[in-house]
Amino acid sequence: MAHSFPEICYYTSCINTYFGVLFRIKRLPHPSVLEKISEALYHRICICFGKRFPVINRLKNRDNKMLVSTKGRYALSVMIDLAEHEKDGYVPLADIAERQGISKKYLEAIIKDLVKEKIVKGIRGKGGGYKLNVKPDECTAWDVIKATEDNFTPVSCVTDDHAVCPNKTACRTLPMWIELDRTLKVFFEKYKISDMLSEEPF
Numbered sequence: 001m002a003h004s005f006p007e008i009c010y011y012t013s014c015i016n017t018y019f020g021v022l023f024r025i026k027r028l029p030h031p032s033v034l035e036k037i038s039e040a041l042y043h044r045i046c047i048c049f050g051k052r053f054p055v056i057n058r059l060k061n062r063d064n065k066m067l068v069s070t071k072g073r074y075a076l077s078v079m080i081d082l083a084e085h086e087k088d089g090y091v092p093l094a095d096i097a098e099r100q101g102i103s104k105k106y107l108e109a110i111i112k113d114l115v116k117e118k119i120v121k122g123i124r125g126k127g128g129g130y131k132l133n134v135k136p137d138e139c140t141a142w143d144v145i146k147a148t149e150d151n152f153t154p155v156s157c158v159t160d161d162h163a164v165c166p167n168k169t170a171c172r173t174l175p176m177w178i179e180l181d182r183t184l185k186v187f188f189e190k191y192k193i194s195d196m197l198s199e200e201p202f
Helices: 005-025 031-049 054-060 070-084 093-100 104-116 141-148 174-189 193-198
Strands: 120-123 129-132
Touching (some): 070 093, 070 104, 070 129, 070 193, 093 129, 104 120, 104 141, 141 174, 141 193
Antiparallel strands (some): 120 129
């Protein structure tokens, strides 16, 4: 049953208040939290108006792995931050989180992937933290994206672990997807951390 107009106004006010607080403190919660909030808001909107919205529903079915996720974008920011403070030695994760406005807990997951790929190294305890394990002019954006993105391809049939498609020999679009996949890799390989370090923020 659809809600009354005053109830719709109330829910809208709550949404505005919540996001207003986020912008004021200049810090967003973990993406998984945002996803749950978005899910809840979507269902609340549907309840308020007494119907579902196909356009919103289609947007919720995110099947496009070609877009760089929040994790990949933040990982690049972390690498740039570490490069900027390379002379400081091991940089505490809390300092990076503060400068970048990213949740420390979320950064832990990102750093874990970068350490696993030996792009970053760290030490525990007093005076511990993280530092680059590669030179900024030898690490590309592709190295970072590849380390943090589970699957970064335009379509699933060009992934390494994908089962052979039964239509592979007859598919006339496959060469196009393969070329796009290679083009993306070449594009991100052009940009080194040192290049981004010299770029002025917008």
